[in-house]
Amino acid sequence: MFKKIDLRNKTALITGAGKGLGKASAIALAEAGAKVIIISRTLSDLTKVEKLIKKTKGSCLKFECDVTNLDQFKDILKKIKRLDILVNNAGNNRPEHFTKVKKENMEYLVELNMKAAFNVAQMCSQKMVELKSRKKIGGSIINMSSQLGRVGAPIRSVYNMTKFGLEGLTRGMALELGKYNIRVNTVCPTFVETPMVKAFFKNKKFKQQVLESIPLGRVAQENDVSTAVAFLAANSSNSITGTSFMVDGGWTAK
């Protein structure tokens, strides 16, 4: 009756796995039994994550790769036998007031949060449907979105644009990949205690504004998000596709 989060015999690829939510997701999926393939630009970060995963007796393969480099990512997929789960997580943010957004920042965010996310999703889907038994065993893609993929916020117009875009992509992919039994969803966290957010929180006024906007009165922890990712990756969420998993403490309920 209750479907446990069990990922034994599954292979999961996680981008942006060196830090923050990617790292947390990789470890969570490994804890649930998946073989994980971790990808990041920074090899030293990957080595640390690999160590943590091996400590829990998990299986891990690491590749240093900038996901905006299509050819490099393609080469990695060639080395992988099989893929069941993608956590399409790599992304960034450069908060600026709309009237002052620098052209290079806009282009950087569109390049990484949208174009690379699309390309990674497409290449991984192609890999996933190669498996003859895909329809039977299913597959799952989790795009890392944000509560700012659902509502606007100050100095986040470009981030909003890219994350709303990812929400649209998720729904489109869900419709087209349904026939292969590949499910596609997003996770939309509020501010999470990641290295990226900790840097924003050095601004006390900003931190206070954030906490006032979250009815539960606290920011999310990395494991709140990684547990949601694992739930969506596993057969526990067998009938869930094309949706957004809000992990926002009520931010968007207002």
Add this chain to the structure above:
Amino acid sequence: MAKFLKDINLKGKVAIVTGATKGIGRSTAMAMHQVGASIIAIGRNINELASLKKKLKIRIQCIECDLNDYEKISREINKIKRIDILVNNAGTNLPEPFLKVKKSSLETLLDINTKAAFNMAKLCTDKMLKLKSRKKIGGSIIHTSSMFGLVAGPNRSVYSMTKFGIEGLTKGMAVDLAKFNIRVNSVCPTFVATPRAKKYLANKQFNKYALSNIPLGRIATESDVATAITYLSSDASSMITGSSIIIDGGWTAK
């Protein structure tokens, strides 16, 4: 090392489930029992309650009550020592074309799906707040909504009105109860293989309408929904409030 995959565990929690005799309610009672909760099952049919009690054996109490009977249900809730989780599930549907909706059908649906659901949520919240340590240990309320709480379907104008209402109630309650660390969410399933939906789906034309609208090409199972409710009831989802888990195989992604 911190765990990145939180356990879905309800040991020591008391969960009240309405509409527990059949379908989603019954499966949810069983799923939550499986992960350790003590169950208080409420339903109108004493024989079906008895069979559930026989099946679960321990950690189960049954209350025979029609939720439209406000006096009786308040007395019953008053007698209960402690509530940590409410699965506000009782509800029904009387599909009719908008132009032909009978006054009696409208009233039946508003009574059970809306008024009784509100009253139950209020009575149980009052009880949950009696516990001094509530803020520390948290609480969770899950409304069984529907994909028709998000979009419309033919012959379902009244049902949609009541379920859209539940979506609104969910968000309002989430905002008001967050300060007590009581989380409030809904689940929005597509057609589920329940006794009620099986009757609809026996009609070939209806079956085709349903399946052709679900990108995954299958209806949901009771355990898909029970698993999502169990996840929302546990601390594994401690940052999720005011949101809806959509278990619709992609129906509303279109």
